[in-house]
Amino acid sequence: MTYALNEVEATAKKATRGAAYTWGLAEEAAKATRWLCAQGVDGCAVLAGLLRATDRATDMAPMSLDGDWASESGQLCALISGASLSDCAYRLPTGAIRMHNVVAPQLLLPFAAAAARHLGHPIAITWSGNTVIVSEAGLCTADIPAIDVADLVTVKTADASGQAVAQSTRAAPLATDWAYLNELAARTYAPATEESRLKGAGSGLSDND
Amino acid sequence: METVAQTTIPRRAPATVMRLSRLGSLHQSRLSFMRILTRRMARENWSFSRPVFEIDDKGVGHAVYSATGPDRTYSLIAFAHDLPPDMRSDRVIATAWDATFTLFDGVPTQADIDRLAKNVPYQEAGRVSESELSVSRANRSVRLWEHFVDALAAGHQPDVQKVAAVGYLMRTTAVYGSGKLGAADREKSANRAETLVPFQIEMLSVFLTRAFVRDLVNHMAKTKGGDAAVDLAPEIALSLGIGNSTGLGMAPYIVNHPVLFNNWIVAREEAIARVRSVATATEKETNLFRHVLRRSETSIDRWTSEHPIQIGKLSDLQDDLVKINAFVAADDLINDYPWNRLYTWAEKTLTEEGQELIASLMLEPYGDLVDGLADCMADFDTDAFRIDGAMTVKDVHAHLEQCFGWGFFKDWSATENCARAWYVSEEKLEPRLAERFEEPVAEFEQPLAPARDAAHLHAALQDWPSDTPVAEFLLKHPEHRHMVRRAQINARAPYGEIHDNTISADVLPIDMLRCKLAFFGATRFDPRSDRWVRISMYGGAPYPEDLANSDADRWVYPELEGRS
Numbered sequence: 150m151t152y153a154l155n156e157v158e159a160t161a162k163k164a165t166r167g168a169a170y171t172w173g174l175a176e177e178a179a180k181a182t183r184w185l186c187a188q189g190v191d192g193c194a195v196l197a198g199l200l201r202a203t204d205r206a207t208d209m210a211p212m213s214l215d216g217d218w219a220s221e222s223g224q225l226c227a228l229i230s231g232a233s234l235s236d237c238a239y240r241l242p243t244g245a246i247r248m249h250n251v252v253a254p255q256l257l258l259p260f261a262a263a264a265a266r267h268l269g270h271p272i273a274i275t276w277s278g279n280t281v282i283v284s285e286a287g288l289c290t291a292d293i294p295a296i297d298v299a300d301l302v303t304v305k306t307a308d309a310s311g312q313a314v315a316q317s318t319r320a321a322p323l324a325t326d327w328a329y330l331n332e333l334a335a336r337t338y339a340p341a342t343e344e345s346r347l348k349g350a351g352s353g354l355s356d357n358d
Numbered sequence: 359m360e361t362v363a364q365t366t367i368p369r370r371a372p373a374t375v376m377r378l379s380r381l382g383s384l385h386q387s388r389l390s391f392m393r394i395l396t397r398r399m400a401r402e403n404w405s406f407s408r409p410v411f412e413i414d415d416k417g418v419g420h421a422v423y424s425a426t427g428p429d430r431t432y433s434l435i436a437f438a439h440d441l442p443p444d445m446r447s448d449r450v451i452a453t454a455w456d457a458t459f460t461l462f463d464g465v466p467t468q469a470d471i472d473r474l475a476k477n478v479p480y481q482e483a484g485r486v487s488e489s490e491l492s493v494s495r496a497n498r499s500v501r502l503w504e505h506f507v508d509a510l511a512a513g514h515q516p517d518v519q520k521v522a523a524v525g526y527l528m529r530t531t532a533v534y535g536s537g538k539l540g541a542a543d544r545e546k547s548a549n550r551a552e553t554l555v556p557f558q559i560e561m562l563s564v565f566l567t568r569a570f571v572r573d574l575v576n577h578m579a580k581t582k583g584g585d586a587a588v589d590l591a592p593e594i595a596l597s598l599g600i601g602n603s604t605g606l607g608m609a610p611y612i613v614n615h616p617v618l619f620n621n622w623i624v625a626r627e628e629a630i631a632r633v634r635s636v637a638t639a640t641e642k643e644t645n646l647f648r649h650v651l652r653r654s655e656t657s658i659d660r661w662t663s664e665h666p667i668q669i670g671k672l673s674d675l676q677d678d679l680v681k682i683n684a685f686v687a688a689d690d691l692i693n694d695y696p697w698n699r700l701y702t703w704a705e706k707t708l709t710e711e712g713q714e715l716i717a718s719l720m721l722e723p724y725g726d727l728v729d730g731l732a733d734c735m736a737d738f739d740t741d742a743f744r745i746d747g748a749m750t751v752k753d754v755h756a757h758l759e760q761c762f763g764w765g766f767f768k769d770w771s772a773t774e775n776c777a778r779a780w781y782v783s784e785e786k787l788e789p790r791l792a793e794r795f796e797e798p799v800a801e802f803e804q805p806l807a808p809a810r811d812a813a814h815l816h817a818a819l820q821d822w823p824s825d826t827p828v829a830e831f832l833l834k835h836p837e838h839r840h841m842v843r844r845a846q847i848n849a850r851a852p853y854g855e856i857h858d859n860t861i862s863a864d865v866l867p868i869d870m871l872r873c874k875l876a877f878f879g880a881t882r883f884d885p886r887s888d889r890w891v892r893i894s895m896y897g898g899a900p901y902p903e904d905l906a907n908s909d910a911d912r913w914v915y916p917e918l919e920g921r922s
Binding site for chain 1: 485487488536537538540541542543544545546741743744745746747748781782783784785786787790792797798799802805827828829830832833836837838839840841842843
């Protein structure tokens with residue numbers, strides 16, 4: 150079954166919030182997952198992979214934005230690091246950003262793309278000897294190396310971008326990933342009571358008029 | 359290319375416009391989405407057809423209504439059902455309806471219809487595809503429907519008094535677009551000329567639904583009365599709108615889409631500023647305003663409500679109309695910035711209902727100054743979402759103060775200031791509003807209280823050196839990321855935030871609903887509670903086949919009886 154990208158975005162936001170990230174980061178995860186799906190990458194698999202590894206984990210943020218980025222616990226969350234990467238786009242023209250032990254590094258790509266749009270300049274992201282280029286137009290590298298944790302990720306401005314991949318208008322997540330994201334999303338829903346049904350939503354008036 | 363209008367009178371300030379009580383007093387205008395659509399369809403000479411009408415004697419079956427513009431065709435596929443009365447509910451938790459619909463992108467094949475017949479009648483429990491642009495449903499007004507069928511079947515027209523009291527035969531209870539239930543994302547149609555303006559898909563769906571409802575009631579009367587039955591008289595059909603019953607689900611929309619909301623408001627505010635800046639009106643323009651004002655009075659006379667809040671507001675509006683009539687009788691409305699004088703007088707004299715009525719009405723003679731603004735109402739600013747981490751703590755604070763400074767020092771722990779909490783229910787996945795101190799929902803709270811969140815961010819920023827890039831602050835305070843984003847968006851979109859407390863003990867969600875529905879072009883707002891409102895859409899509008907030969911713009915104002 151295929152889903153609208155709007156459905157992906159809404160589900161990703163709720164799932165990330167359900168996994169105890171803040172609303173602001175959940176919004177980032179939602180846009181990032183949508184961007185990946187629009188590039189033809191299975192963004193739901195990437196997000197589900199990250200949330201499986203980080204659900205309710207703590208200390209996965211960079212300790213500092215100065216020097217190489219590394220976390221207290223040893224592993225960096227790609228969502229938190231990605232958000233900081235996008236925030237720090239202004240630093241990229243003057244030097245690379247290096248990150249250690251990044252979980253679900255594919256999730257850095259949409260944030261690098263946001264930085265590329267802001268700078269008007271393509272960006273290269275390298276891990277495990279593979280380099281992925283993103284530009285204002287989107288993802289410019291067809292094959293994204295699949296890996297759960299990247300020892301070292303280097304992000305820097307690139308000289309040239311090449312052609313962006315064709316944009317997809319639908320997402321086709323694996324049923325297991327979609328179910329997992331919805332399971333997390335369900336944590337954001339309050340159980341209904343008869344009182345809340347009447348109080349919370351409308352009037353108790355009949356509609357048979 | 360549009361000439362740039364010179365405005366000597368500035369736009370009204372966000373702090374004036376964005377108060378909930380004012381947003382809850384907005385009226386439809388030239389920039390309402392329904393009128394934008396009907397103007398376009400008439401201008402472009404759209405053609406309409408009904409290729410399929412297969413409804414049986416029980417009123418069960420399906421029909422297809424197609425609308426063809428210069429570049430493409432859109433088709434409403436309507437499914438009619440035989441709904442037992444005990445299943446009829448306008449609430450979003452309903453599972454069956456009198457009629458269900460989808461707007462198809464193109465002309466559906468029989469295979470498309472077969473596929474959709476297995477899904478659309480189930481609404482949220484079904485799935486549609488990228489070929490469909492919206493999904494919706496409607497219930498009958500039971501009292502009016504039965505009266506219509508009985509009267510027409512017996513060979514006479516329904517009682518116009520009863521028609522006037524309700525105003526519609528069916529009311530939609532949800533119109534889903536933009537990728538909901540598997541339908542195409544907004545991006546599929548966002549760059550088409552005819553759907554660039556927001557909600558044109560949904561408005562087209564309702565426009566065609568109205569024609570279906572008229573045809574269905576005629577069909578049912580014919581089935582019941584046989585040769586004795588008569589068709590509904592065109593003048594009664596014309597007066598019928600489509601009702602809509604809207605609950606809380608719509609309220610968070612304007613908070614969750616600050617750039618889009620800004621663009622709607624700023625288009626209308628720019629229109630108001632342009633018209634207020636007209637130095638001298640022609641006699642023709644002034645006469646048109648006077649005429650529309652009189653027609654508007656008829657419309658307001660027909661607007662009834664049983665809700666105490668709206669009864670009070672309607673009474674105020676009637677008082678305002680008396681004052682407006684006295685003012686316009688004594689003023690030529692031609693010289694010395696007539697519309698600015700009128701508006702400035704209104705601002706000092708009338709309630710917000712009356713002020714906003716004047717603000718909308720004075721746009722009527724100035725289609726050339728106003729209508730082009732419709733193309734600015736969509737959200738094209740995809741970069742607004744990204745946080746600029748280089749912005750200093752000081753600048754973030756300054757942006758925050760612009761829209762939320764009024765709330766920085768409010769006691770946000772006081773019960774009356776945070777009495778409510780927005781949450782999503784497990785049952786139907788729809789937004790609801792709880793009493794924070796009576797129901798255990800705080801941990802499920804949605805981020806729909808920007809003023810409170812701004813005050814907390816303001817407090818947190820105090821501890822940081824003013825020249826710190828906000829990227830560093832956000833690394834340590836991810837809980838403020840949502841609000842830093844909003845503050846930066848507001849710097850680009852200053853009409854995107856409500857300047858009021860959305861979780862106070864006395865917040866009225868119907869104010870948020872009214873604002874959004876006024877932009878749709880709705881009339882006859884009739885709250886059923888503080889969080890639930892019924893409205894009418896397209897009452898007085900030409901039917902598809904008459905669009906080219908009728909007033910496709912000012913149909914919203916009833917014609918004056920006994921006058922040319």
